Amino acid sequence: MEPHAASSRLAALLDQYGPRGTAETADLRRVQDLAEANLDPWRRDLPLHVTASALIVHPPTARVLLRWHQRQQAWLQVGGHGDPGESDPLAIALREAAEETGLADLVPWPDARLRHVVIVDVPAGKGEPAHEHADLRYFMATQAPETARAENQDAPLRWLFMTEAREATSEANLLETLGRLGRLLA
Secondary structure, eight states, X not given: OOHHHHHHHHHHHHHHOOOOHHHHHHHHHHHHHHHHHOSOTTOTTSSEEEEEEEEEEETTTTEEEXXXXXXTTEEEOEEEOOOTTOOOHHHHHHHHHHHHHOOSOOEESSOSOOXXXXXXXXXXXXXXXXXXXXXXXXXXXXXXXXXXXXXXXXXXXXXXXXXXXXXXXXXXXXXXXXXXXXXXXX
C-alpha cells in the first residue's frame, strides 16, 4: 500500500476511536497529528512512530501472556513494528504476537476493535536513540495456551492471572490495558 493511503487509513481508524481520560486523549491527538503530518508514520527513523501490540488472553482461565522485554527491563504485552509495506495495525499486532509466542490460533478478542492508544518511551539501544512508540493495542485470544513458546531465551513468556500480571509490571500504561481487559473478562 502506498504510504499516503496507509497514513489516511490510520487517520480514519484513529478518528473512529474513543479515548478514555485526558492522558489517552492527549496521546491520541499526538498520533493523529503524526498520521496527518507524515506519509509513513510507521517509519522507525521517526522520533515518534506507530507500533502495534496485543495483550493475549486465554478466556476460559482469564490468564494473560506477558513477555520479558530486555530493552525495557519489564514484563509487557507482545508486539512491535510493522515490516516494510505493512500498515494495518491489527495485522501487525497479530503477526508480531504469533512470532513472539509461537501461538498459531490467535484471534482478535472479543472483537477486532482497537482497545488502547498510548505513547510509550523507548530507551536507546540496538543502535537506535531513545524514541517514542505510538502503540495501538488489541486483545487476542488463544485456545491453546500450552503451545506458547518464547522466540528466544532472552524473551521468556509467562501466563499470569490478572492480579499476578498487575504485580509483574510497573508500567502504568500496561496496568490500564490490563484493567480494560479485566472489565471484559468480568
